[in-house]
Amino acid sequence: MIIKLLLDSDIPLYQQLKDKIVYAIATGEVKQGEQLPSVRQLSSSLSINLHTVNKAYTQLSVEGFVTILKGRGVLVNTKDMYAASDNDRKKIFEQIQTICAEAKCRSLDADEIINMCNKAYTTLKGDN
Amino acid sequence: MIIKLLLDSDIPLYQQLKDKIVYAIATGEVKQGEQLPSVRQLSSSLSINLHTVNKAYTQLSVEGFVTILKGRGVLVNTKDMYAASDNDRKKIFEQIQTICAEAKCRSLDADEIINMCNKAYTTLKGDN
DNA sequence: GCAACTGTTATATTATAACTATAACAGTCA
DNA sequence: TGACTGTTATAGTTATAATATAACAGTTGC
Structure with missing residues (x-):
């Protein structure tokens, strides 16, 4: 999953990140059941803070797109879970x-x- | 022009106000050349601060929707000015x-x- | 059990945005 | 002149966004 964030955008980083991940789910680039990068991995590769990634993941979880498993990682849900x-x-x-x-x-x-x-x-x- | 703002929305008041005014222009509820309420009038009737209304008007001006005349008021532009x-x-x-x-x-x-x-x-x- | 990974929580700090409050300034117009 | 316009200045509060560090807790494979 290729993600580029605009640091000087008026759209918050965590929101840009959410949008990109939803976009990747929509294209099928990331598939149902697939594991997303860990908060540390992704924050590191994007050169942003761990908590910013965590905020994006947490909200995606609330909105039904992913399931967060403590100690294991973040998994993309099946379509029916976010219809x-x-x-x-x-x-x-x-x-x-x-x-x-x-x-x-x-x-x-x-x-x-x-x-x-x-x-x-x-x-x-x-x-x- | 009937405007109701949601105080507990995650959308800022000035943004809600901008959206409502653009909507009113789109429906023709406010027409080209028409004068909008003064910042004091509108802020008073909406029970919000003068500067919040001013921010909305200023941005609408930058985006081409209105012209602000110091001492006179805020006028809705003609369509060609915001095509x-x-x-x-x-x-x-x-x-x-x-x-x-x-x-x-x-x-x-x-x-x-x-x-x-x-x-x-x-x-x-x-x-x- | 240990090590290496997960997400989570706590605490603190900085920067910016949003909103309010009050006052004064400056232009328009009847 | 007075009553209205928008503008600017100053100040303060509150919330959001983002960062930094550290520790805590669950999972997994060796």
């Missing part, structure tokens, strides 16, 4: 609403946004 | 990518996300 709940759907829709509002203001019509969605999905084509 | 630049498009696509990655993980397919986009756009139907 969208009604609340997940609601949150995703709210994000889309905000993006579409800005997009419409900026004279992008629905088709352009839909094209972006299709492009995003085709980029994610993995056998996961 | 999407290449960089705006890129940022919007990156947000969509992140959302789609999570959505795919959570077993939502492209059609479901596209439906959400269409629903979001129809909600925004205004003659702006």
Whole structure:
């Protein structure tokens, strides 16, 4: 899993890390049951602190993407364990609403946004 | 313009405010050339600080949505003043990518996300 | 058991962001 | 002049983000 973080981004490091891992799950780059790097390994290879990685892993665990086993490591869950709940759907829709509002203001019509969605999905084509 | 902010949200107040104003522009609820409430008026009616409103207005100004006239007030710009630049498009696509990655993980397919986009756009139907 | 690995917890420190409070300054306009 | 605009300055509080070190506790293979 190739991860590059932007140190000068306005997006927190732990959030960037979460997004990258979810992206890797979406593409199938990391598979169900697969073990993620340990907090020490990953923090070392990214030159960031152990606790920053731990925060990302902990939140991914709360959101259902991974299971943390004390003493053993962090494992990617099976798909059914993080299938969208009604609340997940609601949150995703709210994000889309905000993006579409800005997009419409900026004279992008629905088709352009839909094209972006299709492009995003085709980029994610993995056998996961 | 009806605005309600969530004080206990993880989204900062000034960001929520920006999003609501952009949304109001998108629906046509506030029109081109229209004057927004003064920082004191709005901060008072929302029971938040003057500087929080000022921060939202200042950023909206940088992003091209409004023009701030010292001593006079804040005016909504014309559409052409905030039409999407290449960089705006890129940022919007990156947000969509992140959302789609999570959505795919959570077993939502492209059609479901596209439906959400269409629903979001129809909600925004205004003659702006 | 021991060693080497896991995640966890505790404590502390630094830096930055977010929000508030108050006051004064400066431009606009009837 | 007075009442409204946004702006700037100063200060303080609170929360978040990130780091640094150390110790604790569970797992695993030798």
